[in-house]
Structures are given as C-alpha cells and as structure tokens.
Amino acid sequence: MSFDATYKEKKLKSVGTRPLRPDGVDKVTGRARYGADFNMPGQLVARVLRSPHAHARIMRIDVSRAVALKGVKAVITAADLPDLTNGNAALYAILDNCMARTKAFYDGHAVAAVAAIDAKVAREALKLIEVEYDVLPHVVDVDAAMAPDxxxxxxxxxxxxxxxxxTTPSNVGNRSEFGHGDVESGFAKADVIVERSYKTEQTHQGYIEPHACVASCNVDGTAEMWVCTQGHFVYRQTCADLLGLEVSKLRVxxxxxxxxxxxxxxxxxxxLALALSRKAGRPVKLVMSREEVFRASGPTSQTSIDVKIGATKDGKITAALATLRYSSGPYADSWAETGAMTSFACYDLENVKTVGxxxxxxxxxxxxxxxxxxxxxxxxxESAIDELAHKIGMDSVELRIKNAASEGSRSSYxxxxxxxxxGPTLEAARTHPHMSAPLGKNQGRGMAxxxxxxxxxxxxxxxxxxADGTVTLAVGTVDVGGSRASLSLIAAEELGISYDDVKAVIADxxxxxxxxxxxxxxxxxxxxxATISAARNAIVTMRERAALMWDIPVEDVAWEEGHAKAVGASYDNRAPLSVKDIAAEAGNTGGPIAGHSELVADGAGVSFGTHICDVEVDPETGATRVIRYTVIQDAGKAVHPAYVEGQYQGGAAQGIGWALNEEYVYGADGRLQNPGFLDYRIPVCSDLPMIDTQILEIPNPNHPYGVRGVGETSIVPPLAAVANAVSDAVGVRMVHVPVSPPRILAALNAKAKG
Amino acid sequence: MVDVTLWAGLVPLADSQKHLSVQASTIRELLRKLQDRYPGLEGPFKNEVAVAVNGTIYRNDWSQEIPDGAEVFLMRRLAGG
Structure with a gap:
C-alpha cells in the first residue's frame, strides 16, 4: 500500500464536530428510498414457497399448475439454479440455502418461487405448487444435536x-482450539475456582427493513439489481457466481x-429474483415479509458454553478454560471458532484454553x-468473572483491572x-458516578x-x-450508521473546506x-x-493548477488550511487561492479536478468496551426493567461523536433485548413459533432508559487520525452486564439468556424451595 | 527469520507443524514460501487467511513488511457484522 496510514497527532477543525447527517432530512421526511421503495415499469411480483418441515427430503416438485395460472410469468425451483460452485463449500451452502436442492433443512427453507403480475396471483400460484416431502427426524437444539443418537x-x-x-459422521463440523500455557497447572495454583455452564438462545438482528430487491435481467446478458444490502459489490460477486453472470455486466x-x-x-x-427475472424476461421485485425474515434469513447462533476460571485469593487469575458449542444452522461454519478467539481476549492470562x-x-x-x-x-x-469476584470478596471492577490485558500482553487467541x-475503559468505569450510585429495593447492578x-x-x-468548489465524495461502503457524515468531515478536514461543501454518496x-x-x-x-488518500491526491492536482494560474513552479506552491499558497521570496506576496478559486479556473488549467484512491485498509485496531447496568426486577412477575445503563468504549478517534454515541447506544439496546427477551422459540415439530415482532420482543424506546456513553480516544497507530471501528463492540458486554445485574437483584446466578420473566420466576421458585 | 504459528485448521495441511520458521521480509513472500513447502495450504491462502504481524492483523495487505524476528500468526479471516 503506497498510502502512509501511520497515525500523526494534529489539531483538527472538522473531525470531532457534530453536524447533521446529509441523509437526515430525507429519512425524517420519508423521502429516503429503501429497498422496497424502488419500482420499474412492467415489474413482476415474486413470492417464495417455503418448507413447513424442519427436516425433509424433497421427493418431487410439480409446478405445472402454477405455471398454467393466468398472470404467472415464471416459476423456479433448484433446477433453475444449477450448481456452478465448483467445489466451493461456502458458496454451495449459500446456493442451497437460497433454494433447497434435495432436502429442506429448516422450517422456512425456500423450495420454489414464483413471479407473477401481482401479489395476489403470486400467492395463488404458490398454493398450486405440489411438493412431496419425506419428513425426517429433526434437531434444533445445539446440545441435542451433539448427542450420539x-x-x-x-x-x-x-x-x-x-x-x-x-470415522462416523456427526452434526459437529469442526473443533478449534486456542490458548497458551498449561491450564491444569494453573488451576492447581488457584485458591478459588468458578465452574459453570451457560446457554444463550438464538436471536435475530431485528432490522426494521426486511430484505428487498428489484432485479432486471436483459436479453443481452446484462442485468441490474437495486437492493437493500451492507455490501453491493459482494452481492454482485455472489449473485454472479451463483447465476453464471459476468460480474461487470451485473450492476448493483x-x-x-x-x-x-x-x-x-x-x-x-x-x-431468486435474478433467476426469476432471467426466466420471465421482465423486472422482478421481491420483498420478504417479516415472517420470512425470521424464518429464513440468518439469525445468530444458539450456544452452550462451559467456563472454568481459577484465581488466587488476591484476585489474580491463574487459569481460564472455556468450551463453546455454537449452532450454525444446517451448514458447517466457524462461529464457535470466533467465540473461542474472543472469550478471554480482555484478559492477560498465563494459562488459557478455549475449545469451539x-x-x-x-x-x-x-x-x-x-x-x-x-x-x-x-x-x-463475564458471568463467571462476576461470580469469581463475589466468591473472593473483591470488587468486580478491581478484579478485572488486576487481570486486564495491556500493550505487550499475549492475547488468548x-x-x-x-x-x-x-484498561482505560475499566479505569473509567471505576471512577464513573454510576458505579457508586445507590440502589433501591429489588434493584441490582452488573458490569461486564x-x-x-x-x-x-x-x-x-x-x-x-x-466548478463551484464544492466536493462530491463517492464511496463504495454502504452507509449503515452515519458514515456519509463522518466521511464528509474527513474530506472537509483534509481539504480545509466546510462540511457543508461536501456531498457524500454511495456509488453503484x-x-x-x-x-x-x-x-x-x-x-x-x-x-x-481512502478519502484521506483521495483528498491528498486532489491537493497534488490543485497545487499544480495553482502553479499554472500563477505561472510559477509547482515546487513553490504549498497547501495550507484549504488554500494554495505561493512560498519563497519571489512569490509570497500573492493572495492564497482557495479550493473555489482553483476550481473556477479548472476548465482552463487542465480540466476537471478529482482525487481517486484504491487501497487496502488494513491494521484496524482491536476494540474494547466496559458496560455498567442497573436493573429492577419485579419478584412477582419476573419482569425486568433497565433503570440505568452506561457504555464506555475506546473509539480511537471519534470522527463524528454523536454518531459514535449512537453506535454505542444501538449496540447496548440490541444487547439488552438479547439479554432480557429475544429468543427463537421452536415447537416440538421444529417449527418457529414466534416469527413476528409481537411474539419476538425487541426493546423499544419506552423499554429503555437514556443510555449514557463515554467515548475514550486511544489512537489506532495504523490510521492517520487514529480511528478504530466502533460499530460492533457495544453489543458484546450487555448480555453479561444485564445478567449480572439481574443476578445481583434476585440473588440467584442467572445462566441462561434471555433472562426472561419465566426463567427469573423459575430461578426464584427454585431458590425459595432451597 | 520469522517464527510463524498456524491456526489449528492449517496444521494438518502443513505436516502437522504448528510452529514454523521462514525467511521472509513481506507477508506475500511468507505465504509463497509456506505454500511452496506445503502445497495443501494453497486453498486456505486464497481467501481464508489473515496474518497477524506483531499483533496487528492484516487481511489483504500482503505487501506489508515483516520485521526480522517478528512474531507472526496465521489466523482465519473472520466475518463481521
């Protein structure tokens, strides 16, 4: 990479301010166009037929009656999606998941799809498709799936x-192991050992907008797709691979x-939308219902985890061991491996082992x-650490500080x-007023x-x-959390212009x-x-243009605070040229001015957060209310602090939902019982207190401004922070997430019975 | 000389070796020499590997220089949300 990404401390004018996001007005006035808002002339409506069985062999599919229905323009099954994956197991799993080939592996697995002139006809056509299933025994629980029978x-x-x-097959795709030292000798040195088994239930991301797209395949081999996605370039590649399209001919x-x-x-x-469009010769719109989103688009893993931690009486951890079992749906993946890598990453441990x-x-x-x-x-x-602190009689923050990883520590992975x-997030937690605020009756505090x-x-x-000196910034990373605002701030900072003079768009x-x-x-x-790199390339061009305008050597033109300045005794009496001055003359100094950058942004800094949670539990109903919540996280550098805070709050809110209520509930028949927001309970604003945030800025040495990612870490601590708070409130260790009212009542009843 | 540690999934493809020493000055050279030595690594090296050099994780920048004596870990490329 030719671009020097090394962090350099400097005084910043735009970065660190809090202007309104450029997409804000459109979003609050309803003008923003989401996936389902796009339409094309002559478009058809697609609907998908899904398996009602958790596990079934597909013996026969007869689509003839559906094809014959007036208004139906295309019907597809797996036969319309030939296997082009060439031995790529991950790609084959995607293909098979999009449309079941020989077996339906879960309730909701797609088996056929229809494109028709309207939704009514499409729904009628689905009823006319005959699927003969050989229903097979199923297993939905992660522990049950590992049983020998x-x-x-x-x-x-x-x-x-x-x-x-x-030598025999099983439902376990892979075993992974991480760690260092000798955990057995570490446990032998421990004065206190905590050993527990935990379980977490499967949850969905719960995005408000369902999956939606319009696909249009043309007879000349080109195709277009408008879609709600986090990565349109990746969608293009995957869809082209699955359908045998030339990548550059598919515009997304x-x-x-x-x-x-x-x-x-x-x-x-x-x-499926592309395959239907290719078959029908017309654009096809496919919008998943909420029920389909729950039944057939990826939730997270259900997990079962054993943890054993040993420590000396003064709180030094001597050994840590975790065995993690993660479900991955019907296709083997590497989710437990990631869990095994992250388990003890916060701590500096001499002896640690994790197995996934x-x-x-x-x-x-x-x-x-x-x-x-x-x-x-x-x-x-973090539940085990909390219990360890209680067992030793040590403050839980102090215990974590005593064992926290720092520069030079060997990570557990x-x-x-x-x-x-x-370390700094824990120090901030120790001194935060939240940690010492008084608690009332039935209230508890946890941190993680x-x-x-x-x-x-x-x-x-x-x-x-x-030509007027304003700037268009075209980026290829989809804006999921305000990045157009933060990238506009970066461009403004580099060029020395106003944030209002930058317009960031997501290019196709x-x-x-x-x-x-x-x-x-x-x-x-x-x-x-990439924006910094592109801006610096544009500045090179602007210095050249200024030199032409002044008719002086480019070496005598410097760039300072958004202006070209002539330097040296011969020229320094000239008035500086602004971006607007230079842009106005661009047509006569060489044409349009632009900066481009393509690079690999590597060296992202790892991220840590510490959360504090207070809850109040109703002992009669088991209902829990979060009454105070604080997020402390390192951002490296907060480019737009308000949206960094938003990321912290959003992750915490989702984690609180996961901790308290959200859960996929399956019946004995293997069918999902709660595929809707009425029965799958995500927290809404009225469920939550104002989530307090504290941004720490420990610069990432591998970014010019010290930026680290901030979008994900905030969902990591809440499950434990909430569960620890509930455990504190009810006096029983809660080991199964979500800690929903039935589980809390069951724990209280068990405690009452002794 | 660079000391390299392989993640468990790679070990069977490298003659059951978890720790290796390779003379390499960049990630690209390191991966090429490992692949020459153990051809079975070619598949994972295409798009499944990330390389931690003295603690910093690289997923794509194979031109990254490796200081002499650096500690290198080959890790699986992870998915993010």
Missing amino acids: APLLDENLFTQGIDPAP TSSEIGGGFGGKTHVWAEP FEVIVNRPKVAAYRAPSAPMAAFAV GPIYGPIGI CGFWFNFGGQTCTDLNIS TSTLGYNDMTDGSRGTFSSSM
Whole structure:
C-alpha cells in the first residue's frame, strides 16, 4: 500500500464536530428510498414457497399448475439454479440455502418461487405448487444435536480438527482450539475456582427493513439489481457466481438501509429474483415479509458454553478454560471458532484454553450479528468473572483491572497486543458516578467487558471537485450508521473546506472500483483512509493548477488550511487561492479536478468496551426493567461523536433485548413459533432508559487520525452486564439468556424451595 | 527469520507443524514460501487467511513488511457484522 496510514497527532477543525447527517432530512421526511421503495415499469411480483418441515427430503416438485395460472410469468425451483460452485463449500451452502436442492433443512427453507403480475396471483400460484416431502427426524437444539443418537443432517459431515479423524459422521463440523500455557497447572495454583455452564438462545438482528430487491435481467446478458444490502459489490460477486453472470455486466445499486447489523452481508432472496427475472424476461421485485425474515434469513447462533476460571485469593487469575458449542444452522461454519478467539481476549492470562465446536441444526443458516459470536462468549466468561469476584470478596471492577490485558500482553487467541483500551475503559468505569450510585429495593447492578477485532478491507473512493468548489465524495461502503457524515468531515478536514461543501454518496458497482462490504466496523475506518488518500491526491492536482494560474513552479506552491499558497521570496506576496478559486479556473488549467484512491485498509485496531447496568426486577412477575445503563468504549478517534454515541447506544439496546427477551422459540415439530415482532420482543424506546456513553480516544497507530471501528463492540458486554445485574437483584446466578420473566420466576421458585 | 504459528485448521495441511520458521521480509513472500513447502495450504491462502504481524492483523495487505524476528500468526479471516 503506497498510502502512509501511520497515525500523526494534529489539531483538527472538522473531525470531532457534530453536524447533521446529509441523509437526515430525507429519512425524517420519508423521502429516503429503501429497498422496497424502488419500482420499474412492467415489474413482476415474486413470492417464495417455503418448507413447513424442519427436516425433509424433497421427493418431487410439480409446478405445472402454477405455471398454467393466468398472470404467472415464471416459476423456479433448484433446477433453475444449477450448481456452478465448483467445489466451493461456502458458496454451495449459500446456493442451497437460497433454494433447497434435495432436502429442506429448516422450517422456512425456500423450495420454489414464483413471479407473477401481482401479489395476489403470486400467492395463488404458490398454493398450486405440489411438493412431496419425506419428513425426517429433526434437531434444533445445539446440545441435542451433539448427542450420539441425534438425527443426522448431513451423512457426509465428519468433524474436522480432531486427531485421529472420526470415522462416523456427526452434526459437529469442526473443533478449534486456542490458548497458551498449561491450564491444569494453573488451576492447581488457584485458591478459588468458578465452574459453570451457560446457554444463550438464538436471536435475530431485528432490522426494521426486511430484505428487498428489484432485479432486471436483459436479453443481452446484462442485468441490474437495486437492493437493500451492507455490501453491493459482494452481492454482485455472489449473485454472479451463483447465476453464471459476468460480474461487470451485473450492476448493483444499494438502497438506503433500514438496519443490517450483519444480516445484510449475506444474499438470501436476491439470486431468486435474478433467476426469476432471467426466466420471465421482465423486472422482478421481491420483498420478504417479516415472517420470512425470521424464518429464513440468518439469525445468530444458539450456544452452550462451559467456563472454568481459577484465581488466587488476591484476585489474580491463574487459569481460564472455556468450551463453546455454537449452532450454525444446517451448514458447517466457524462461529464457535470466533467465540473461542474472543472469550478471554480482555484478559492477560498465563494459562488459557478455549475449545469451539461448530454444530449444525435444523434452524436457518446463521449470519453475522454485530461482533458475531463474541456476545455469547462474553456472557459466559463475564458471568463467571462476576461470580469469581463475589466468591473472593473483591470488587468486580478491581478484579478485572488486576487481570486486564495491556500493550505487550499475549492475547488468548495468540498474537501479542499493541496499544489497547481495555484498561482505560475499566479505569473509567471505576471512577464513573454510576458505579457508586445507590440502589433501591429489588434493584441490582452488573458490569461486564467486551472485545471485538474490527477489520478493514478493500476500499475505493472518488473525490470530485465541482466548478463551484464544492466536493462530491463517492464511496463504495454502504452507509449503515452515519458514515456519509463522518466521511464528509474527513474530506472537509483534509481539504480545509466546510462540511457543508461536501456531498457524500454511495456509488453503484459500475461507477466505482470494488469495495468489501460494510462489516467488521470498517465503514468509517476504511473509507476514511481512502478519502484521506483521495483528498491528498486532489491537493497534488490543485497545487499544480495553482502553479499554472500563477505561472510559477509547482515546487513553490504549498497547501495550507484549504488554500494554495505561493512560498519563497519571489512569490509570497500573492493572495492564497482557495479550493473555489482553483476550481473556477479548472476548465482552463487542465480540466476537471478529482482525487481517486484504491487501497487496502488494513491494521484496524482491536476494540474494547466496559458496560455498567442497573436493573429492577419485579419478584412477582419476573419482569425486568433497565433503570440505568452506561457504555464506555475506546473509539480511537471519534470522527463524528454523536454518531459514535449512537453506535454505542444501538449496540447496548440490541444487547439488552438479547439479554432480557429475544429468543427463537421452536415447537416440538421444529417449527418457529414466534416469527413476528409481537411474539419476538425487541426493546423499544419506552423499554429503555437514556443510555449514557463515554467515548475514550486511544489512537489506532495504523490510521492517520487514529480511528478504530466502533460499530460492533457495544453489543458484546450487555448480555453479561444485564445478567449480572439481574443476578445481583434476585440473588440467584442467572445462566441462561434471555433472562426472561419465566426463567427469573423459575430461578426464584427454585431458590425459595432451597 | 520469522517464527510463524498456524491456526489449528492449517496444521494438518502443513505436516502437522504448528510452529514454523521462514525467511521472509513481506507477508506475500511468507505465504509463497509456506505454500511452496506445503502445497495443501494453497486453498486456505486464497481467501481464508489473515496474518497477524506483531499483533496487528492484516487481511489483504500482503505487501506489508515483516520485521526480522517478528512474531507472526496465521489466523482465519473472520466475518463481521
């Protein structure tokens, strides 16, 4: 990478301010166009037929009656999506998940799709499709799926990562292990040991906007798609791979996004819309219902985790061990491995070992959810740490401070840390007024820490300077949390112009080079790096243009505070030229002025957060109310502090929902019982207090402004922070998330019975 | 010389070696030499690997220089939300 991304401390004018977001007016006035707001002339409406069975072999599909229905223009099954994956198991899993090929693996698995002139005809057509199933035994629970007599989903799945390799198939795809030292000798040195098993239930990202797209395939082999996604370049590549399209002939435009949180990093229905359009020869619009979103688009894993931690009487941890079992839906993945890596990442441990098992079950294919896999691991570990503190009789913050990782510590997942922020977030928690505020009757307090890696990736940005000196910034990372505002601030800072003179847009896949998707908290981190690079390239051009305007050597033109300035005794009496001055003459000094950048934004700094939570529990109903909540997190540098705070609050709100109420509930028949927001309870504003935030800024040495990602870490601590608070309030250790009223009442009843 | 630690999933593809020493000055050179030595690593190296050099994780920047004596971990590329 030619761009020097090294952090350099400097005084900033625009970065760190809080202007309104450029997309704000459109969003609050209803003018913003989301996925379902796009329409094309002559478009058809698509509907998807889904399996009612948790596990069934597809014996026969007869679509003839549906095809014959007036108004139906195309019907597709797996036969219309031939396997072009060429041995790529991950891609095949996506293909099979989009449309079941030989078996339906979960309630809601797509088996056929229809495009018709309107929704009524499409729904009627679905009823005319005959599917003959051979219903098979199913398993939806992560622990049950590991039992020796569990129904097998894939008779060709042999657990990897075990030596010697197993000779019989199972529902366990992989075993992974991390750690260092010798945990057994560490436990032998411990005065106190805590050992517990924990469970977390499957949750959905709960984005308000369902998946939606319009696909249009043309007879000349070109195609277009308008879609709600976190990564339109990635969607383009995946859809092109699955349908055998040339990548550059598929143009994908991303809409505004009503929440993604990882769930819109995967394709679900988009390949079906393209296949239907290709078959019908007309544009096809496909919008998933809320029920379909729950049943058939990726939730997070259900988990089962054992933790054992030993410590000396003075609070020094001597050994830590965790065994983590994560469900991944019907296709083996690596979610437990990620959980195993993050489990003890907050701590400096001499002896640590984590083991992860990837378990396939008859549930929807798991997708990333904001710091994927980390919240469940943190719930188990931070609950055990909390219990350890109680057992030793030590303040839980002090115990964590005593064991916190710092620069030079070997992480539990292997590498040695550079400068990190876990210690400062804990110090901030120790002195925060929240920690010493009095509690009332039936109230409890908990706190917890969390870690996430953050990453960067391939990024491309164009910066165009218009004739009036205003700037258009075209980026390829979808704006999921205010990044157009933060990137505009970055451009304004670099160029020395006003934020109001920058307009950031998300370019489509045909007008900008490839960009990885917005995930891993990389949107502002990566695209700001590319924006800085593009702006500096534009400044090079503007210095050249100023030299032409002055008819002096470019070496005698400097760039200071948004102006070209002539330097040296011969020229320094000239009035500086602003961006507007230079732009106005661009037509006669060489044409349009632009800066471009393509780079790999690597070296994202790892991120840590510490949360404090107060709850009040009604002992008669088990209902819990969060009465105070504080998020403390390292941002590296908060480019737009208000939107950084928003990320902190949003992650905490989602984590609180996960901790208290959200849960996929399956019946004995393996069907999802609560695929709607009435029965799947996400927190709304009236459920939550104002979530207080404290931004710490420990610069990332690998970003010019010190930026770290901020979007994901805030969902890691809440499960444990809330559960620890509830445990404190009711006097019983809560080990199963969500700590919903029935579970709290059951715990209280068990306690009463002794 | 660079000391490299492989994540568990790679070990069977590298003659059951978890720790290796390689003479390399960039990530690209490191991966190429490891792949020459253990051809089975070619698949994972295409798009499944991230490289931690002295604690900083790189997912794409294979031109990154590796200081002599650096500690290198090959990790699985992770998904994010």
